[in-house]
Amino acid sequence: MATRIESDLLGELQVPVDAYYGVQTQRAVENFNISTARLSHYRHFIWALGAVKMAAIKANHELGLVNDKVKNAVVQACKEVMEGKFDKEFPIDMIQGGAGTSTNMNANEVIANRALELMGYEKGQYEYCSPNDIVNLSQSTNDAYPTAIKLSLIKMNYILIEHLQQLVEAFKRKGTEFADIIKMGRTQLQDAVPMTLGQEFCAYAMTLSEEIERLNQNANLFLEVNMGATAIGTGINSVEGYSDACVKHLCDITGYPIVLASDLVEATPDTGSYVIYSSALKRMAVKISKVCNDLRLLSSGPRAGLNEINLPPMQPGSSIMPGKVNPVIPEVMNQICYKVIGNDLTVTFAAEAGQLQLNVMEPVLAHSILESIQFLMRGMDTLRLKCIDGITANADVCENMVLKSIGIVTALNPHIGYKNSTRIAKEALKTGKGVYEIVLEEGILSEEQLKEILKPENMIGPAKRTCQ
Numbered sequence: 001m002a003t004r005i006e007s008d009l010l011g012e013l014q015v016p017v018d019a020y021y022g023v024q025t026q027r028a029v030e031n032f033n034i035s036t037a038r039l040s041h042y043r044h045f046i047w048a049l050g051a052v053k054m055a056a057i058k059a060n061h062e063l064g065l066v067n068d069k070v071k072n073a074v075v076q077a078c079k080e081v082m083e084g085k086f087d088k089e090f091p092i093d094m095i096q097g098g099a100g101t102s103t104n105m106n107a108n109e110v111i112a113n114r115a116l117e118l119m120g121y122e123k124g125q126y127e128y129c130s131p132n133d134i135v136n137l138s139q140s141t142n143d144a145y146p147t148a149i150k151l152s153l154i155k156m157n158y159i160l161i162e163h164l165q166q167l168v169e170a171f172k173r174k175g176t177e178f179a180d181i182i183k184m185g186r187t188q189l190q191d192a193v194p195m196t197l198g199q200e201f202c203a204y205a206m207t208l209s210e211e212i213e214r215l216n217q218n219a220n221l222f223l224e225v226n227m228g229a230t231a232i233g234t235g236i237n238s239v240e241g242y243s244d245a246c247v248k249h250l251c252d253i254t255g256y257p258i259v260l261a262s263d264l265v266e267a268t269p270d271t272g273s274y275v276i277y278s279s280a281l282k283r284m285a286v287k288i289s290k291v292c293n294d295l296r297l298l299s300s301g302p303r304a305g306l307n308e309i310n311l312p313p314m315q316p317g318s319s320i321m322p323g324k325v326n327p328v329i330p331e332v333m334n335q336i337c338y339k340v341i342g343n344d345l346t347v348t349f350a351a352e353a354g355q356l357q358l359n360v361m362e363p364v365l366a367h368s369i370l371e372s373i374q375f376l377m378r379g380m381d382t383l384r385l386k387c388i389d390g391i392t393a394n395a396d397v398c399e400n401m402v403l404k405s406i407g408i409v410t411a412l413n414p415h416i417g418y419k420n421s422t423r424i425a426k427e428a429l430k431t432g433k434g435v436y437e438i439v440l441e442e443g444i445l446s447e448e449q450l451k452e453i454l455k456p457e458n459m460i461g462p463a464k465r466t467c468q
Contacts, residue, residue, distance in 0.1 A: 004124055020089045020123065022109035022131060028102035032093040035367075039090035039103060042370050044159075046090055048151035049107040050081035051253045052144050053135055055227070059245035060137050069119065070129055077114035086110050094367035099360040100145035107148075108135040138238040138246075140230040142268055142358055147250075149366045150222035153277065154256055156373045157219040161212055163377045164284070168209045170388040175202035183308055183398035184405050191407035197308065197393055204291050211284040218280045221273035225250070226261050232357035233265030269359045271351040274369060281372045282344040288380070289337035292330035295387070299327055308398050312390030329387040336379035343368035409435045411453055416444055 003014035006023035013023045039046060054075055061071040080086060089110045096102050108131035113123040115135075121128050129135070136144070179198035186192050227250065228243025230236050235243070243260050250258045261267030301307035317326035346368045350361035359365075402408060406428050412435070413421045424438050431438075436454070439445050445453070452458065 006124055015124075017123075020086055020110040020113040021091070021106055022113065022124065024102065024105035024131075025092060025109055028092045028096060028106070032096040032102070034093045034095040037094040037367060037371065039092050039094060039106065040087045042094070042152065042374075043084060043087060044155045045148065045152040045366075045370065046084070046087055046107075047082045047155065048148040049103070049144075050078045050111070051151055051250065052148045052227070053107055053111050054078035054082070054253055055246050055249035056137065056139055056144070057135070058249040059242055062245050063239055063241060065137060065239065066134065070115070070134060073115035073118040073129065074111060074135060076118055077111045080114060081107070081111060086114065094363060094370075096363050097360075099141060099358060100362055100366075101141045103148075103363070104136070104139075104141040104145050105131060107144075108132065111135045138228070138230070138242045140237075142231055143226045143229040143264075146268075146362060147225040147227050149362065150225060150273070151250075151254060151256070153369060153373075154219055154222050154254075156370065157215055157277075160373050160377055161215060163380045164208065164212060164215075167380045167384045167388070168205045168212075170384045171201050171205035171208065174388060174391055175199070175205060178393050181393050181395045181398055182402050184401050184407055191405045193407055193410045194402050194405075197398060200294075204294075207287050208284070208291070211280070211287065214280045214283065215277075218273075218277040221276065223257055224259050224261050224267065224273070226264050226267040228260070229264035229268045233263070233268040235264065265357065269354045269357055271354060271359050271362065271365060274347055274365055275351045278344045278347040278369050278372070281369070281376065282341050285337035285340035285372075285376065288376075288383075289334050292333045292337075292383070295330045295391075296327045306397075306401075307394055308401075310392045310394065311387055314386060329383055333379050333383045336375045339375055340372040343372045403436060404434055406435055408454060411458070412439065412445070415449075415453060420444065 002017040004017045005012050006015050006026075007013070008023045008027070010027070013026055015022055015026045019026075057066060057071055057074040057078070060066045061068070066074075090106055092102050092106050112126065112129050112131040112135045115129045116123060116125055119128065175198045177198070178201055179196060181197040182194055183197050183200070184191050184193075185195040185200075225247065226233065227246045228235055228238050230238055243264075247258050247260045250256075295309070295311065298306055298309045299311045302310075311327050311329070313325045314328050315325075317324035317328075347365050350365040350368070351359065353359065353361045406425050409421045409425045409428075412424075416424075416439070424435055424442075424444075427433070427438055428435050436450060439450060440447060
């Protein structure tokens with residue numbers, strides 16, 4: 001491979017001759033071969049890095065620190081980075097030491113070398129546009145990197161909610177489709193009282209739709225940034241007016257209502273917004289996993305389980321048991337949710353590890369949240385398209401369970417009294433007879449009365465009664 005020589009604090013290093021990244025990126029590639037997750041896998045993070053660098057160069061130009069030629073070249077390079085033209089030039093592992101310095105320098109080097117190219121120079125001729133002195137002017141990793149993380153999370157949150165809303169709508173459609181199918185509700189895995197399958201699926205839609213507000217509420221905390229804080233929040237190496245100008249340009253570039261933190265020393269090591277947003281992802285994951293547990297139970301069998309619904313068959317379920325089909329889609333969604341829950345614990349530990357004026361654990365914190373979002377989006381699409389949309393109901397099975405269940409005695413309680421209801425329930429358990437059958441045998445109610453009381457519409461909601 002043809003290379004060029006670049007140098008830094010530690011000496012000279014060979015860099016691929018065609019690479020837009022430089023020496024510090026190359027060192028990070030060699031030092032941090034940790035995971036399979038690279039910066040290039042997170043398009044929106046790279047977009048955010050480009051936005052931060054564009055806002056910075058525009059602010060510096062506005063304050064007279066950069067000439068027109070350099071400013072225009074850097075702005076164009078940033079625009080191309082935001083558009084995804086240089087994603088492959090971000091090869092660094094998401095998990096890295098240095099509090100994100102390698103990521104920040106990766107962006108600085110790519111943008112500087114592209115700007116040099118636009119101005120007619122060769123890559124590496126940094127005397128005309130330096131990654132540090134120009135692209136990183138008035139910045140530090142400690143303000144540019146977390147700001148980019150926050151911008152990427154705001155963008156990804158919008159996309160995540162689109163995927164979540166599609167899943168909610170899928171459950172709503174099934175709720176409508178199953179509105180007239182009577183079935184037994186269950187508490188503690190025991191028969192409870194009747195409901196409709198539609199009510200059950202509408203409840204799934206509602207519990208997940210609640211998470212949209214929570215996610216948006218917590219994502220709004222990312223709108224506060226610390227640009228201009230530089231190293232520890234004191235603003236060293238920036239000039240008066242830079243922070244406000246940079247934030248104004250960030251608003252214009254992204255369309256987000258970005259605000260500057262009121263105390264930059266406090267904001268620089270603070271990771272509270274990541275903690276609360278990750279907790280919202282965890283809460284959503286817990287709910288989705290619970291729903292998947294239900295789907296697996298409701299479809300269990302088909303002969304020796306509940307068998308109330310049928311999940312679309314996706315693949316053979318056994319290498320030894322012919323005919324077996326497993327609920328593989330809810331199972332994989334469960335596992336995705338466990339990963340999100342684990343990532344939240346990682347975020348918690350990473351946030352707690354902040355010391356004095358900086359939290360150096362932001363790379364693993366950022367990767368954990370970005371991975372959780374990505375996993376959830378893919379998982380929800382898979383769950384919706386390969387499972388929820390194709391679910392069918394076994395209406396006869398559901399109805400027979402209601403008629404045979406002792407749980408329907410609860411519907412009779414207001415008509416025959418708690419004492420009679422308890423006695424009939426015990427008799428049903430003892431003899432194996434149905435509640436319906438015993439009530440008729442004993443003449444407690446007529447068949448017409450029983451049919452009226454046990455109409456589905458009379459068992460799935462509050463009754464209208466007058467005082468006895």
